Amino acid sequence: xxxxxxxxxxxxxxxxxxxxxxxxxxxxxxxxxxxxxxxxxxxxxxxxxxxxxxxxxxxxxxxxxxxxxxxxxxxxxxxxxxxxxxxxxxxxxxxx
Numbered sequence: 234x235x236x237x238x239x240x241x242x243x244x245x246x247x248x249x250x251x252x253x254x255x256x257x258x259x260x261x262x263x264x265x266x267x268x269x270x271x272x273x274x275x276x277x278x279x280x281x282x283x284x285x286x287x288x289x290x291x292x293x294x295x296x297x298x299x300x301x302x303x304x305x306x307x308x309x310x311x312x313x314x315x316x317x318x319x320x321x322x323x324x325x326x327x328x329x
Contacts, residue, residue: 237294239301241284241313242274246320249277250309254298256291262324282323284313 238258242251242265251274255261264270266280273279288294301309313320 235291237288237291239286239288239294239297240282241301241309242270242279243281243283243313243320244278245281247310249273249279250306251277251279252298252301252309254291254294256294258285259327262327266324280322280324281320282327283317283320285323 235256237254237256238261239252239254240258240262242253242262243249251265251271253261253271261270262282265274268275270279286294286297288297301312304312317323
């Protein structure tokens with residue numbers, strides 16, 4: 234079985250947030266950056282990947298996505314800032 238990813242996109246530091254799940258992170262982020270991702274990402278111009286978590290299975294990734302979506306915004310910001318304090322665009326560091 235293939236693994237999966239949970240990820241968070243934003244438009245700027247502490248801006249609008251989008252939590253997603255995918256089996257292919259590079260392809261999914263490329264979709265968002267091209268304006269072909271979710272309607273929420275298009276509406277708020279969310280093109281900066283600020284958090285990515287790899288999971289052993291897609292089912293694990295889906296469970297984590299559901300959990301993250303239930304979190305308060307402040308908790309999501311804290312999670313991002315622990316892993317990526319400068320809110321760097323992780324897309325720039327990915328192999329694509």
